[in-house]
Amino acid sequence: MVPPAASPAPQPTGLERLLAEVINPGLCVACGACLGLCPHLIFLDGQVAAPDACGLTSGRCYGFCPVAQRDVSRESQGPIGPVLGAWQGRATSKDLQGRVQYGGVVSELLALALDQSMVREAVVTAAGLRGTPQGIRVTERTGVLGAAGSVYAGGGALSSLNQALSEDSNHPLAVVGLPCQVQAVQAMKAHPQQPQAARRIHLVIGLFCTMNLPWRGLRKLLARHGVQAPLSRADFPPPPAGIFQAWSNGSYHELPLDQVRALSYPGCAGCPDLTSDGADLSVGACEGKPGWNTILARTHAGAGLLELAAGKGLLELEPAQPASMEHLTQAASDKRKRATAWSEERRHG
Ligand SMILES: Cc1cc2nc3c(=O)[nH]c(=O)nc-3n(C[C@H](O)[C@H](O)[C@H](O)COP(=O)(O)OP(=O)(O)OC[C@H]3O[C@@H](n4cnc5c(N)ncnc54)[C@H](O)[C@@H]3O)c2cc1C
Ligand code: SF4
Ligand code: SF4
Numbered sequence: 444m445v446p447p448a449a450s451p452a453p454q455p456t457g458l459e460r461l462l463a464e465v466i467n468p469g470l471c472v473a474c475g476a477c478l479g480l481c482p483h484l485i486f487l488d489g490q491v492a493a494p495d496a497c498g499l500t501s502g503r504c505y506g507f508c509p510v511a512q513r514d515v516s517r518e519s520q521g522p523i524g525p526v527l528g529a530w531q532g533r534a535t536s537k538d539l540q541g542r543v544q545y546g547g548v549v550s551e552l553l554a555l556a557l558d559q560s561m562v563r564e565a566v567v568t569a570a571g572l573r574g575t576p577q578g579i580r581v582t583e584r585t586g587v588l589g590a591a592g593s594v595y596a597g598g599g600a601l602s603s604l605n606q607a608l609s610e611d612s613n614h615p616l617a618v619v620g621l622p623c624q625v626q627a628v629q630a631m632k633a634h635p636q637q638p639q640a641a642r643r644i645h646l647v648i649g650l651f652c653t654m655n656l657p658w659r660g661l662r663k664l665l666a667r668h669g670v671q672a673p674l675s676r677a678d679f680p681p682p683p684a685g686i687f688q689a690w691s692n693g694s695y696h697e698l699p700l701d702q703v704r705a706l707s708y709p710g711c712a713g714c715p716d717l718t719s720d721g722a723d724l725s726v727g728a729c730e731g732k733p734g735w736n737t738i739l740a741r742t743h744a745g746a747g748l749l750e751l752a753a754g755k756g757l758l759e760l761e762p763a764q765p766a767s768m769e770h771l772t773q774a775a776s777d778k779r780k781r782a783t784a785w786s787e788e789r790r791h792g
Contacts, residue, residue, distance in 0.1 A: 457502035458483055462493055465510045470710035472655060473597025474620070475578060476627035477504035479605035486599045489575065489658035503637060507601075507630045509623040515715045515782045522775035523739065524720025527746050529763035530738040531729045535756060538584075542591040544678070546736035549619055549648055549726050550591045551757050552748055554584040556617055561748065562645050563614035564607060568600040574673030575658055578603030593650075595677050595687075596658035597708065601627055608639050617646035622716035625649040629721040646744065649719020651727025651737070653778065654707040661706060665689060670696045681730070713789070715782040717775040724749065730767040737763055737771065 454460070465471050471491050477484050483497040484504060505511055533546030543550050556562050564582050569590035571577050578600025581587050601624055607616055608631075618628055628647055631640035662672050676690040679700070687703040689696045719725040723745030729735035738760075740746035752758040 455500040456505045457499045458493060458497050458504055459500075461502075461505045461508055461511060465508055465710070466491055466493065470510050470708075470713070472510060472623050472708045472710040472714070473599050473657065474509055474624045474627050475599030475601035475603070476507035476509065476605070476624070476631070478599050478602035479609070480504055486602060489597060489599075491599070503631075503634060506634050506636075507627050509626040509630070510710050510713070512626070512630055513713060513715065513786075515713065515779070515786045520720055522772050522779060523718045524716075524725075525741050526739050527742070528740040528749070529768055530740070530749070530760050531732060531735050531763050531767070532738055532753075532758045532760040533735045534758055538588065539591065542588055544591070544593045545728055546734055547591065548736040548738055548758060549650070550587050552648060552724065552752055553617060553619060553646075554587045555752050555755070555757060556646050556748060557581075557583055557587065559751070561615070562617040565617035565619065565646075566600055566604045566607065567619045568594055568598045570594045570673050572673070574662065576600075580607060592676060593678070594674075595679070596656050596661050598658070600624065604628070604631075604644075608637065608643065613643065615645040616643050617648065618644060619648045619650070620719070620722075621650050621652045621655065622719040623652075623714060625719040625722045626716065646748070647719075647722045647724075648745075649722030649725040651718050651725065652714075653717065653774075654704065654711040656703065656706050657708060661703070664698065664702060664706060665691075665696075668696060668698055670698075681728070712785045713782050715779040717778045718771070727771075730764075730770055737767065 478486050480503050483495060484491060484493050532548055534548055534551035539547040539550055553565050564580055566578055566580055567590040568576050569579050576594040576596045576598025578598055580603050604618055625647055631637050632644060665672060670689050670691050674689050674691050678688045685700045686697040687700055723742045725739040727737050729737045740749050753760045
């Protein structure tokens with residue numbers, strides 16, 4: 444009699460595999476989802492490092508990692524994911540002016556969610572004293588405003604979310620993050636060893652994103668161009684500008700886009716999500732309307748918060764222009780195609 448074939452040993456899903464598939468090949472995008480869970484992973488000058496092994500064959504670090512868990516096809520979702528309503532808008536409050544990236548919709552919605560006790564704490568990303576991005580936890584409007592504006596570098600902010608979730612507390616939380624971070628938050632909410640995530644994370648505001656930069660590389664490039672960190676503001680103006688704009692110590696600088704783009708995380712090349720599909724609300728620039736945002740409400744919680752903000756006069760809102768939604772959908776589809784091609788090439792090459 445032929446003995447039954449032994450079932451293959453289950454693949455490990457712990458730190459060793461995270462190192463082999465993501466960190467050692469240089470594909471980590473510094474989202475921070477694996478940080479703050481154990482002492483074996485640390486964040487050093489904008490990069491994740493594992494100074495020693497933990498020996499476990501399964502771990503939340505691997506389960507949360509958006510690079511390890513990537514699904515580049517996402518065919519069921521459409522290029523920009525589920526949308527209940529698409530808007531363009533900007534915040535009206537004077538205290539946001541000069542601090543926010545574009546229309547300040549993210550900061551205003553977050554501040555309102557805290558003010559209404561929809562959440563009691565939020566995890567955001569802010570530049571530290573020397574410009575290094577980091578996750579911080581804020582509980583009121585002043586904190587939200589302190590973190591307004593975009594830092595075009597990875598700050599591992601989800602380590603702060605892990606910290607908040609590890610505490611003996613039950614208050615509801617919000618997170619602002621890039622698409623990879625939003626994906627990691629969804630993985631946290633679905634993970635059997637992290638039940639507090641589904642219970643406590645009540646609001647996820649996602650940003651649009653085409654790439655991000657390692658802070659160490661950006662700092663060196665800025666220095667080569669005579670720009671000292673920290674930056675008070677930075678931006679990628681829309682094509683055909685071909686530049687990265689940086690403001691520092693009251694002076695303005697332009698860096699060639701190709702030099703900045705060359706620095707981007709290699710792991711961003713395989714990222715299929717432009718618009719944070721899994722968020723309650725997704726926010727990005729508004730094509731042809733400087734100082735405004737495009738806003739996608741994806742869940743009833745997100746749509747309700749947006750409606751409340753508009754009702755209180757905190758946001759000026761208009762339906763998104765069909766042409767700009769078409770361009771956004773095309774850009775999202777192109778990003779997904781590039782990610783699929785990159786992943787195929789890695790698999791076969
Ligand atoms: C790395 C990066 C790439 C982006 N790429 C695009 C793009 O290709 N197209 C596009 O339309 N928009 C992009 N955005 C989003 C855009 O820059 C604005 O954040 C968005 O339009 C919201 O504008 P706002 O005025 O409402 O933001 P604000 O009200 O100023 O709020 C900005 C929020 O962004 C958070 N934040 C800042 N830096 C980071 C970071 N590094 N990681 C995570 N969160 C951060 C802050 O915590 C703050 O809550 C990108 C943002 C980042 C950080
Ligand atoms: S991408 Fe995020 S979860 Fe994955 S290794 Fe890097 S920091 Fe950790
Ligand atoms: S391109 Fe994707 S992986 Fe890279 S920072 Fe943006 S969302 Fe994250």
